[in-house]
Amino acid sequence: MKLLLLEDDAEAAEFVQRGLTEAGHTVDIAATADDGLHLALEGAHDVLIIDRMVPGGDGLSVVRAVREAGKATPVIFLTAVAGVRDRVEGLESGGDDYLVKPYAFSELLARVQALGRRSPTIDLRTRLEVGDLSLDLGGRTARRGATRLDLTPQEFKLLEYLVRHSGQVVTRAMLLDKIWGFHFDPRTNLVDAHMSRLRSKVDRPFSRELIHTVRGAGYMIDDRA
Amino acid sequence: MTGPRFLSSSALRLAAAFALIFALGGALMFGAFQWAVTGYANSSLEDDLRLETRLLLTDGGASDLAALQRRISARTRIASPFAYALFDATGRRLGGQLPVGISCDPGLNQVSVPAPSDDGAIDDEPILVRTLATSLPEGVLVVGKSTQAVHELQEWMAEIALWGAFGMAGLAAVGGLTAGLILARRLDKVNAATARVMQGHLGDRLPPIGLGSEFATLRDNLNGMLERLEASLQAMRHVSSDIAHDLRTPLNRMRQRLEQARGHTRTVKGLQAAIDQALTDLDGALDIFAALLRIAQIEAGTGRETFAPVSASGLVRRLFEAYQPVAELAGHTMALLTDSDREILGDEDLLVQMLSNLVENAIVHADGPLHIILGVSDEGTRTVLLVTDTGSGIPEEALPKVTRRFFRIDHSRHAPGSGLGLALVAAIATLHDADLVLRSSRPGLSARIAFGPAVVDRTSPP
Structure with missing residues (x-):
């Protein structure tokens, strides 16, 4: 799968990129909200992995902008923001999943794969x-x-x-x-x-x-x- | 109070506003007074004219012009305040000093005559004379009276109005300034007290402001707010020391484990095992950290703004379905009691976590097979969630302390858990304005959480 990772911590980004690459995926990395939005709108990604707190804005606003542009690419928030209301807020802004830092890499991989495989249209199988x-x-x-x-x-x-x-x-x-x-x-x-x-x-x-x-x-x- | 601050102070503004209001009020009042008095003076002047005319015409005066003329002369001689003019039927003047050009039309009129001055010269400003002409069988009688007295009255009253308005405005300004300064001085005391609080004297409270009950209410509210803030800060300090104490324990254990592995473990397998153990310790520390943050957030009131009606029986059924297999696998039995079709106003996620903590407490701390009841029932207007077990329970003396952070009963010290489970339960109950009652039910423990009637449009603090 082709993935986009919006994460401003270079070391964390590299760790995630290495793991996902080993699992057979290609990963684009963006470190600011503007870059992230640009790449999300330009590139054809299967899943967007979005940090909530990045330079230049909130990951939430990036996801909202992506949704407003009509893109339905699955989004997983990957974030240290884990308040009582934050998860709901993340899902309401157009996210599909919410994973709180710190997390086990296997958890991220499983969730990204589950999102990427999701059939894009409504599943009508009986x-x-x-x-x-x-x-x-x-x-x-x-x-x-x-x-x-x-x-x-x-x-x-x-x-x-x-x-x-x-x-x-x-x-x-x-x-x-x-x-x-x-x-x-x-x-x-x-x-x-x-x-x-x-x-x-x-x-x-x-x-x-x-x-x-x-x-x-x-x-x-x-x-x- | 210093100069520039004084100029922008409420005292000065209050004084200016009072002065303006009173000046306007005074002007209005004196204006109305003057209008009324002038009206009265004018009408009494007209009455005088009618009375004088009647006096002249009585006893045959109306039909005898010669007698009338004599009467006028006589009255003129005794310096009557009136002036007269008498005309015969042809319009010839028979007597009186009223000037030529007066109106002989019957009724009230007015004419201006040059004012006689003391030195005999003609004054610039003519005097208005009010006249009353009366038709006689053989002529016309005109009686006049100067309106000067009325004018003088008007001028005099205008002067009084001016000074009166000034005086009132002045007094109002002084009053406003005094009131403002008193208020400012009281507020200075309040400001000094808040400044001390800001400097870190959190126990300080505002002095009485005085001046009336609304200021007493204001002070009470502000002091209540300070009390609440102080309590929150103290809670925060507690959390900090709790974290320092209970979070260091697993971190220290992890550090020792890693140190030992670094120094003594030689095999890859051994190192991997040490790393796995360290990860477990780390996860334990992170769990405590997350639980503490969550409790703190809930205690701060987060989540209340999104409260929604939650079906009480649906809630316990959900928990029952989730935990019944867990209980059964551990050798316990579990029963569901749904005796309510009410709704609770709350945050479903938090309510689930609260019940889950209570059920898990029973399962985790069990020292033999238990029977666990998970239920809901109506008690009057209250909806009560219930978790009871038949385990060893909690000693009576420990019951009041178990909802504190990190409190653990000795015998369960080796059981898993951080001592935060019941603290979280208590925090969630408090967030929902529900009463949590823990009771030793011999055997076992019963936890009852009583919710008030769900009022959907409840206003919550922002």
Whole structure:
């Protein structure tokens, strides 16, 4: 993917650039709000990674300007501004995700990949499949092969999110945010507990496991050998 | 007060405004007075003319011109204030000194005559004489009287009006200046007190201003504001010392670990393990830091401006669905109690975090299988959120302290957590004007958060 990073701290920018490049992406770097806006409007990026506090303005105003120019490029805010209202403000200004510094690089990578892969138009699919697992989005039912899985609505939601991002790492923080709407770090293994239940229904009765734990990062659903 | 400051002071402006208002008021009052008195004088002059005419014409005077003429002569001799003129039917003057050219039309008229002066010379300004002409069967009688007295009265009153207005304006200016100076002196005291506060004497309060209840209210409000500010600053100082103490602990541990790894660890695996441990310590420190910031922000009232109605039962159901598998995995049971269809006015994210902290406290500090109840119920006008467990609870004497930052009960010192969970719960409850009550329910702990009736159009401080 082609990414734009708006970040004024050169060392942090280089660190992120190196990591993303190693993951196979190309990264443009801008250090000021003006440069960032210019590059965002000129270049065809797949994801914009925007720091909130940069010289020459707030990252929020850059994103607003990008949206006003009619560009729907996904945006993730990467920021030390983490007040009670700041996350909502970031999303209201046109951001798609909000990651607070300091963060683990794996978290950023997972979120950037999730955003970049998002289909740009409205997803009209009514059926999702991974291997022999199929989800009927209209009827909210799931099957593995011919066996119908008995899932609670919440389990279905969790499985759907995993399947929509199949082949990608989904972090615990992403799941907390998207499935439970928790914007804080719980002290209990909340995600793991739910995932364990889900696995007991989706994977355990079958010979082939689809949900994988990615050490130090999160989970992934994949039909790999 | 120094010169230039005095010129721009409210005392001077007040004095000038008072003076102007009183000068205008005085002028208006004296003007009206003069108008009324002049009117009265004129009408009494006309009455005099009618009375004199009637006196002359009584007892046959009206029909006997010769007798009338004699009467006029007699009255002229005794220096009556009136002047007369008598004409026969042909218009020939029979007597009287009123000058030629007076109107013989019946009724009131006026004529100007040269003013007689003391030295016999003719004065520049003629005198207006008011006349009353009366038709007789065989002639016309005209009686006149000078209006000079009225004019003199008018002039005299104009003078009084002028001096009166000046005097009132002067007095008003003095009064305004005095009032202004008294006010300025009181305010100087207040300014001196605020200057001391600004210099860092945060415990200082404003002296009584005096001058009435509105100033007492102003002083009370300002002192209340200072009290609030002092409390916030003190809270801030507490946070600073808390951070110094509790944040250094994990950072110090991390430093030692890294130092030891640098000096003694020889294998790559060992170094990686040390780095991983250090990252864990660092994350712990960052969590404490984030929690402290959040508590401070919530205590400062952030978030109140975006309060919205939140379904109470929806809220506890959400939390139940999130935590029931966690509790079950840890060997506990969990029950949901939704006995309310009310809404709470609040910030849903913060309310979720508050309940989550309480549920997690129960799970994390459990020393055996628990039964946890998460619920909501209506109690009168109040909506009560409830989290109870059957764990070991909190000792009675520690209950009042558990919502302080970094407070930990001895036996849970080894349990995970920073001692900030309940402090955050208390801060969120306070932000929502809700009452948090923690109670040992033998066994276990019950936490009740009682919310007042949701009033959607509530005004919140900016």
